[in-house]
Amino acid sequence: MSRCSKRPIQSTCRAPTCAAPTCKPASIVPGLLVFILAVMCWPALVGLSACYAQDLTPYRDVASDPQDRQGQTLPPHSGRQSMSLQQACFRPQDLTARSGENQPQKHNRTFDKTEPGRELVAFSPALDRLRGAIRRVNLKPGQKLIALTLDLCEQNGEIAGYDGRIIDYLRRENVKATLFVGGKWLRSHEVRTRQLMSDPLFEIANHSAAHRNLRLLSGKRLHEEIAAPQRAYEAIHESFSQHQCVRNAPAQWSSIPKRMSLFRFPFGACNKVSLDAVNDAGLLAIQWDVSAGDPSPNQSATAITREILRATKPGSIIIAHANGRGFHTAEALPQAIPKLKAKGYKFVTVSELIAAGTPEIVATCYNSKPGDTDRYDNLATAFRKDLASRRGNAKGGASTGKKSKAWNATVKPGP
Numbered sequence: 001m002s003r004c005s006k007r008p009i010q011s012t013c014r015a016p017t018c019a020a021p022t023c024k025p026a027s028i029v030p031g032l033l034v035f036i037l038a039v040m041c042w043p044a045l046v047g048l049s050a051c052y053a054q055d056l057t058p059y060r061d062v063a064s065d066p067q068d069r070q071g072q073t074l075p076p077h078s079g080r081q082s083m084s085l086q087q088a089c090f091r092p093q094d095l096t097a098r099s100g101e102n103q104p105q106k107h108n109r110t111f112d113k114t115e116p117g118r119e120l121v122a123f124s125p126a127l128d129r130l131r132g133a134i135r136r137v138n139l140k141p142g143q144k145l146i147a148l149t150l151d152l153c154e155q156n157g158e159i160a161g162y163d164g165r166i167i168d169y170l171r172r173e174n175v176k177a178t179l180f181v182g183g184k185w186l187r188s189h190e191v192r193t194r195q196l197m198s199d200p201l202f203e204i205a206n207h208s209a210a211h212r213n214l215r216l217l218s219g220k221r222l223h224e225e226i227a228a229p230q231r232a233y234e235a236i237h238e239s240f241s242q243h244q245c246v247r248n249a250p251a252q253w254s255s256i257p258k259r260m261s262l263f264r265f266p267f268g269a270c271n272k273v274s275l276d277a278v279n280d281a282g283l284l285a286i287q288w289d290v291s292a293g294d295p296s297p298n299q300s301a302t303a304i305t306r307e308i309l310r311a312t313k314p315g316s317i318i319i320a321h322a323n324g325r326g327f328h329t330a331e332a333l334p335q336a337i338p339k340l341k342a343k344g345y346k347f348v349t350v351s352e353l354i355a356a357g358t359p360e361i362v363a364t365c366y367n368s369k370p371g372d373t374d375r376y377d378n379l380a381t382a383f384r385k386d387l388a389s390r391r392g393n394a395k396g397g398a399s400t401g402k403k404s405k406a407w408n409a410t411v412k413p414g415p
C-alpha cells in the first residue's frame, strides 16, 4: 500500500501536504502520535485513522456533479488497487435507499426518446445451442445454485422507481442477482446504473427499451426495443470509464462487461420473430421457472415467500421486481432468502448459472404454462377500448375514473 493511498485529490500525497485537509487522523489517536504520523503519512496510519472515511468523499459519483468532475486530478494507479471500484466512486450514503425513490413518477416523459444512435460493441449472434427461451438450468446432482432476477421495467410516459431497500438488503447479505433493466430506466437512473454496474454482486441485463409487447412489433420498431438499451448501457459504460475514480480499481473495471448479453421479454411474451431477433442481436432470452407474483398489490410478502420456497429447486431462475412495482418484495426477500440459504442454496448470476450447467430451453415464452402470456397481446386493444369507454362516460357525465371491464379482463399485472 502506498503512503496515504486513500487520498484522491492530492496526487503525490507526500509529507507534509498529505496531513491536511483531508487526511487528518482526527482525535482518535493520541496527540503526539497524531502529529508525527500525520506529517509523515505513515502507512500503518492509513488503516487506523479517519483518513479512510474522509477520503471517500471526493470519490462520490462525480458525473452527477460537473464541478467535481472537473476538479478531479487523481493520477492513475495511485496505489489503491485494494479498494473496490464502488468504494472508489461512491460514498456509502449515496449507495443506500432514498425515501420515495421506489415510487414511479407518472406522466413524466423526460426519457421517452430512445438513446441516440451510436455504434454498438461488436457481438456475435447467440450460439445455436443457446437459442430459444431459457427457463432454468439443469445442474449436476448436489449442485444447489439458483439465480434471483429483478426486473426494472419502465414504460413511456413515466419514470419507474428504484427500490433501494431490496438492493441494500442484497448487499448486506452478499446475495448475487441479475437485474433486467429497461433502456429507459437505464437513462432515467444513470447514477444508480453506475452504482449497480460497479458492484460485483450484480449482473445488468436488457429488458427492452420501453416495455412494449415484442410479439406485436416487427422490423425497425422491434429492433429498436432490443438495440436502444444496448446503446444506453454502452454509453453509460463509456462515460463511467472516463471518471477519475475508475482508474483506482483498474482490475475490477476491466471485469465489467462492455455490453449486456442477456435479455428478458416484457410480460415474458415473445414469438418466433422476436425470439430470433433477440438471439441474432447476441442476447440470450431469459425467462424463469419461479415467479414471485409481485406485480400484484394483492400478493403479500408471506405469499411471495411461500411461493418462492415452494417452487425453487436447484437451477431455478426466480423473477421479482425492484422498480417500485414489486409491491411487497422488499419485505418478502428478507424472509425467503435466509430460508433458501439454510436449505443450502447459493445465489449466482444468470450467466454463472448457465455456465454451471445445461440450460433448459423452449421454443416459446410463458410464465407457468405455454400460452399464458399471450393475453398481453390484447393490452393495446384493451387500452383503446378502455379509453374510449371512459371518454364516452365522461361525455355522458358518468365517468368513474375506474378501469373498464375490457381492461380488467385482459390487463392483469405481469412481468
Ligand SMILES: [Zn+2]
Binding pocket: 151, 152, 153, 207, 211, 265, 266, 267, 414, 415
Ligand atoms: Zn418488465
